[in-house]
Amino acid sequence: MVKPSGNLIIGGEVFNINAPLVNWHEGPKWDATSEYCIPTNTERAPPCMTTGGGQYPYGPPPLPYTRRYAWRPGLGPNPKASAVKAVVKQFVVHHDGCASADMCFNVLHNERGLSVHFLIDNEGTIYQTIDLGLMAYHASDWNTYSIGVELCNFGEAFRRPDYYEGGRNGPRRDFAYCKINGNTLKAFDYTAPQIESFTRLGRELLRLLPNLPAEYPQSSPGEPSWETMKDAAIRRETYAGYVGHYHINTQKWDPGPFDFRKFCTQLRGSLCFPVYPRMEPKPDDRDRQRPVLPNDSGDLRQAAKLLYALNEEKADGGFFPIGPWGESALWHGGIHLVGKRDAGVFAPYPGRLVAARMGRDSAIGSTNFVLLRHEMTLGTRKVQFYSLYMHLANEPKHDKPAEWTTKDGWKKSQPGQVALLDEPIEAGALIGHIATVGPADANLARPQVHVEFFSEQFIDDPQWQLIDGTAGGRFCEAPEILGSIDANHDGKVAREELTQFFASYGGETVHRMVTLHVSEWTFEPNWGDALRVPKDFKTMKPAEIDAMVAEQITPGLWWDARVAKHCRLPADGVVHHYHPVTFIAWFKNQLIESAAQAAKTGHKVDEREVREVPKSITDDFGDKAGTSMRSAADVAEDPCNKNLTLEQMVQGFAAPECNQ
Template sequence: MGFAALVTLAALAGTNTEIVVAGQKFDVGRPVVLWDDTERGFDGYAETCLEDKAKASSPCCQGRFKRFGTRSGLKTRSLEALQGVVKQFVLHHDGCVNSRSCFHSMHDLPRHDGGCGLSAHFMVDADGTIYQTLDLLERAYHAEQANPISVGVEICNRADASRDELAKLPPDYRTRPVKDVLINGRHYKAFDFRPEQYRSVIALARAMVRIFPQIGPVIPVGEDGQPLLDTLPDPNAFAGIVGHLHVDAEGHKWDPGAFDWKKLLSALNGYYLPQQLGGYTRFPFDDEPTINRTARVAFESVEERSSGHFPLSPGGLVRAGVNLRGLPGTPVRAPVRGTIVAARFGRHGRSSTSFVLIKHELQMPRGPMTFFSLLAHLEPGLMEDPERSGVPWLETLVRERNRRALSTLKLGNVALLEEPVESGEIVGTVGFVKRGSEVGPETRFDIFSAERLPVDTGRFLKHVDAVQDGPWVRRGMVLDLLTRTGAKRLDPAALANFFRSDNLDARQALRRMVLHHAHEWGDKLGPAAFLASPELEGLSEADKRHVFDEAIRPYVFWNAALSEHADLPADQVVYSYNPITFLALLAAQQANTRLRWPAADIADRDVVPLARAADLAVWTTPPAFIPLEAPLFGPLVELEIVPRKREEIPLIELPTLER
């Protein structure tokens, strides 16, 4: 169930919200009337006319005729076979005042080629009601050469604003926006669609992307990165969401007219902040100033209020994400559309060890991209009544009677899953973390990838060969960067003060770093690597074990089984990004927008000589001071955490601890 569906669930109680695909039902979270509803439905299987008045004049009403055909290449009438054939979702405007009129025009009147009747799998009426007229197994007659490989929807809209007097149209047309559009070389004045219709079309598009692997959440775009409004050179080669205008061989079609393609893309590929930060909930990707402004506010909110900062903790431990403070029970949302591959709901003392790990596989303008987001410290109490948790993926487990997963989660163990989630969908709520003697509500947010990713709109990330065998960051360079005082130790207050300071040059340098490291919540590192920290000098071996047992061990979730299940690196070495920076750069890339970089290009500076060799290296000195009003982003810089030489810092060898 998608995020957009959540707000309508109460209103939809008792209303059908499921479409039918190869005889199977799929929930879209919007009102759906099926063809077999004898009171309200429109039956595309009917071989006779709908309207009595048409029977006297239309040749299509003088006998029995099918208004659909068989899909070429469909060897069996199964969902699996259909998934191998369908690759396009085609949008139309119907040119009518309601869906009944549309169905009459399609069903009762002859086609241009002399045949009888047109058809579409779906119609979306002015109030957003979805009518399904055929199972998607059938070949509907709606888009000529694209019919065998497509699913079609007719969206109710008179479309051409220049052909009718407003007084003759339904009252809502008097307040509808009218857009000037240039489509296939011709200018049109076209009515926009209603919000209810956009919600239903988006719900259908999400369902098509989820059901049909070949339909990507993409639309045709031009060389300028903007939605293409011309016929495609090879229409049948495109896999994704298109308009009739894109697949018409003659280039005469212009539907869906004034449809807002960016609104659709934003809904399918939106980039959400897991929690509201400074009043912002998501990144747009069609507005450069708003992307920059959203990032600025998100950075300030995280850095000034957080108890955990990217890329290190006060004690020197690598921190691959950021901590987001919030009110207890606040919804935590998926940042990007993806699949939950693992989860746990548990607690250790007064801290939550709950997490959700989401795998994201996106088709971006520069090619496919796979990465993972980790949302941790979620409220474990959700498992007390998952059916009424308000978390869609948990409710799905109950509805589908996935007893194994539910039992695993209720026991506080890691469950391996394959649960799809949409951008912005609730995946949990804010839990608690104990720090010292205090317990506070917060969520940890990481983004990492197995391979280095081209997320930087200015350049590709530079390659790093070395990886670490320990999780501790050498603080020589970091202390210089943060304090400039020559201090030998970074205490929590100093780190917090730094992120609340006006020292934007150093803060930006940290925001742009990309860590290449072994994940600290994996089981590969073991206690010996953690206990070698200089911060623990002077403690007894028993006290060091206690530190590990309290601060690290309860949160470990990554093992060999998860690596195999989610296609994660077996060595647990990943590239970690500041998640705010990462989402902003994705939004810019989707919009084909180059964010305004600071004048100082920190990627072209020399390597900083470290005060102490050899755990931390970065390819830059901090840039010159950048005023507060300057853009926040520069090219991403990779931070390499290299192997520590064992003869330099002896590791404390401890027996392997059972997990």
């Protein structure tokens, strides 16, 4: 048996990964780009017909072409790794209906003229047969943006329950039951080594393929779908994540009982709060090492109350959605959560760490920050948002720094400068530690972290109250907000009024507000010009205002054109801001309620309903013509495909519909 090298090939570049992978240059040398048949242990001398430039797959019927793959539109025959990373956003999971990966490669390459990027054998060895930059023939119309894997599994156990008995076709497997497109099926489960290897591969691909998230098709928030997407032909251009063959083709049932939710959860981590709800976590919380969200709605509600209190009862400022600046209501897009100095700060959701700054302080304390971009699925809709963690400790100097600071991207950064990164982050991962922030001369300096959630597009939901504050620039003029806080109705917002408002539980009136306004972290509109407008700054000389901005504001700014482009942020800095605690509770409640509903009326498998797999559906072995794996456009080069640019591919242009 060949020893796996772990050398994964993307766009001609070799990336050594922590997974038992053998590429096509190694071991059996299963090269899907070869236009000749390749002998295997299954078939030492495949009866392929030789033609001018190769050998036809032998069929039946014999197929009149020698190339078992195609170029991705816009990428050409030798794509660069950077281009591949920009385009690949889907991973189609299959089972092969075969006894071994050797048999699977023989069927695909020699017999049927098909291909797939990965094969995972019974004992967990991963075989890469083709560069991820090339388009394999495995998912028909979904080949353009996808990579694919064939998990070795005979599949149906109804007719052949003894298939694995005695070890003649691989290690013994348990039975698993699934209900796909209304068909209740008895199948063989996957081996533990297969799942472990696939999970390790998935973790590495999160790092290497930034547009392939650990998401899966859902019937309701968090609940996996076991049916074909109703709009599969359209979603092939926009969907990002993992899918089964049956999710995109009504005539398929592979990969059968594969548990997409469990698999993706292993990659994504556990949803959690950014800090512990209590300033001093309970012993069992410390043992867990992360403040995981409760699965009970009552416990979640209680934990959220504790987090609200860390801001509204413990902090002297840093409230949502405004903060006092003089006696004017300055927009404040997040909240300050008070904690113990050096306490951990955690990623509430999986995502990508896209920007960070460390090693820079100001007159009011730390300006270190981490910015995460999140793309999550809630039922049938995609939720895209960002989370910001400002006023962190200088993480690289910590005795136990967060893992992201050990990666090559960060190591190339300069202290005090904004580093543009692209590191995958699991939910619950440590991202930083609490530092001290606040003006010391006003006795307001204390350990706390600024947490902020925002999105470019409004995440529509009945619970949110949208407040459009764009007309006021950097200052809030919304009567819905100021009317409740300005207790004496003098048109000013004093710090005492603000702290009293939240101390008396007035915050409940703003928790569900979503405020649309320019971010406080942008350089434009000019801060000096903005502060010359409020009445309480009229007595200050322009030079004094500029000095104050330079000392207290500018050191914390980071949102400029360069950062916006890299992080996919709007250049003008106008975004929707959500109360972080309310957002976290809202998102988790969607999952809790959906799980409760699914337990009552959702997807259930009754073993008494098991029947033989209908003739109208099949797995990959049963699709002898390969129509579910190779489309006509794959074989006959679509003239439109040739005209697609890389930018059009990234934006999701459909090849047959693009403009020539």
